[in-house]
Amino acid sequence: MENFDVIIIGGGPAGLSAAISAAKAGMKTVVIERGDYPGTKNVMGGILYTKATEMVVPEFWKEAPLERPIIEQRIAMLSGDESILAGYRDPAWGSEPYNAHSVFRVKFDRWLAQQAEKAGAMIITETIVEDLLYKGDNVVGVRTGRAEGDLGAKVVILAEGVNNFIAVKAGLAKPLRPEHVAVTVKEVISLPKEKIEDRFCLEEGQGATIELYGDSTAGMMGVGFIYTNKESISIGVGTILQQLIRNNWTPNDLLENMKSKPYVKRLLQGGETKEYLSHLIPEGGYTQVPKLHRQGVMVVGDTAMLMNSLNREGSNLAMISGKIAGEVAAQAINSGDISDHGMSVYEARLRDSFVLKDLYHYRHMGKFFEENTHLLKIYPKLFSQAAKMYLTADGTPKKQRQKEIIKMAFENRSKGGLIKDIYGAWRALL
Template identity: 35%
Template sequence: MLKHWYQAKKPHKITGKTTSSRTDKQEPSAVIKKYDAIVAGAGPAGLTAAYFMARDGLDVLVLERGPYAGAKCCGGVSIMADHVHKLFPNFWEECQCERIITDQSYWWMTEDSVLSTRFQSVRLAAAPYNRFSVKRSNLYKWLADKAAEAGAQVLFKHTVTEVLFNDGQAVGVVAVNGGSSKYLADVIILADGANALLAERSGLAAPVSAENISLYVKETIALPSSVIEDRFNLPSGQGAIIGLIGYPTAGFNGTGSIHTFRDSISLNVGMPVADFAQAGFNPNELLERIKKHPHIKTLIAGGQTIAYGGSLIPEGGYYAVPKLVHPGLMIVGDAGSLVNGTHGINLAMWSGFYSAKAVYGAKTSRDYSVRKLSLYTELLNESFIMQDLKANAGVAKLMRDLPYAFDLYSRMANETAYQVSRVYTMPKRAKRIMIYKKVTSMQPVLKILSDAWKALKVIR
């Protein structure tokens, strides 16, 4: 299935056409009213945009294909408290956060070993905090409630299938809910997720490349709160996040993670869809593989699986960001590939906020041209979002150029640590020479230096 998906998603040339051909043969019903803005998708980016537009007095409609906000999501993530606090002051008093993250670590793994870097600090537990673990469904529901309370109309079970154009200007959408309906607005905001199908169908962006999008599988495992705190050595109410590198992705560049919640933990692992297609194995096999690792097996022992799912995450970086502003239309969040390493939901929310500012400016001047809506990209470019993306623009290419990096260097690091830990009946100088020979037999010195130089040029 993944191989077929990979072939179907190969990029094709954009023609610049600004109209889309209807695939739904049923004629949409008559328009009931016209809105100031329509948001396609009730994720963090779309709902944040809807909230701030509605708060500023605009008439906003959100259309979401799921039965409720977060219905398509599984597991949880961490959110950067300061970023969200600036948008929604003291959000932790309203949003159902799971744990305050005070323990952050990375595991460089092989099949039988872990070399870890770990940082713990009580300072991270002080307001306005640093990170929280949250369940996606709770976060999305909270944002949907905020948008609705501000005055936005949120319709669920409405799948947007098409953007409507008039002389190249976006003027509305067609949504399906049993039958087809037409909704008109001055501005359309596409927040339909990593696949970005609406932009593709409208001829506004190329299909998402299988090299630039990763598939992650996720499992939530229930455990008593006291057990989680005991196994992860955590104070009450505090949490840990562990990044997993090397072994979890079976020789390919990808990552895994462990998030601790109040009474459950989440295991995630994934890699680019193109790598899944090349490897030919089922994504679930990665998750089952990682659950059997001796250092993870003890963490989840006795737990019960309560949720399982997957998600697509755009990881093409700066060069994969499409044109974000079109006449009467903007693209936000994952649909615009606005994701950068540890920042996902945070960047999505800020992109929604900036798009809302642009819509408000366009509304006051009654000008919905690219020139006016480009305030959105101006704000993005001045913010940490695009600056971070640009600074790390070469990471995606680096991962393609060094497909062995995570697996090989995890093995080298663990082998070095193992040999250093062993006690031999030989002089220390002889032991150092032996370790050097073992490591350089895995990767020649000049190749190590070359790879390090490539990484240093990219990571800034």
């Protein structure tokens, strides 16, 4: 049986970040990836945040396969054929230091794997890890589906993505529940770069994002998104699996519903669908973060439910958790303490970082939206009606129109209901 210092299960951003930091620390490191190569099985909306990525690979933007630097982020609230828009644009985000880029995971993950190999890590592909290996209660390696496929390790890092099979077997996580994951579908639609820049009011090479709420998910808890690439648009929608089942929607029908909205349809006009992808993303939030460590094991990225749903951040949490796990693995091995106590340094460092601080801050959000399913049905319609009434110039005095808007609001939601919703949102988000 070949032995390593660190074995990492999964070749996504979290696992590869762990591999880079462990290998740079001098550890004999291997990443086991089930796909043909890292990136083939990995899907995300398509936004990569600069700060976290630079902490793993300094000045990565000079050579990584990126699409467009994001200089504008918009939010759209849809109600029927109507839309309310808000956004923020900073042209400075189009130059160093960047804030974020649009990317394709199949390209970026493959490049990141090459950085792990340059750091000294080994990548084993087309291999599935079936379980951890134990000597008594101690983890000593992994068992793969290959003949003579047992590999020894001092520390194993679980970066298997949202499908947390090994973490469950190891007693660290619970099986996934439909209320704790979202189903997301995504299409890549080709468009000439000139059309993209014209429709999104961008200078050459610049990028923008749009997040869509309300009727983009038929009033269910979730979000639609549109991201600009060099010569294509990534468009997708995701919603909680439990609500999707309850409301008898299919993911594809939900996507087609959003694409039919006038605001969205115009942006896609003349495009041709080149790819269709679907995946699960963790939505359990802070309360569903599993046990992050045990003797010889750490859990990172999506496997650890590290997803900030409100801000649509996942890749940066994954990469920072992986980087920290790789560093802790090296420190623990060098000190000779790979006990559960030795691994606990990983959780302590996560709690000192933005990763768990942000998840803890929004710990009430999931329950709030789960218990108030009316929010994305009533309020987009209410705000849309109010905007239309106020902005329609038909000779009605503005003071009278304001009174009409207040009356309309109370007809859609009682005064007590409005107060309850405002207080609940304040408690969940602030």
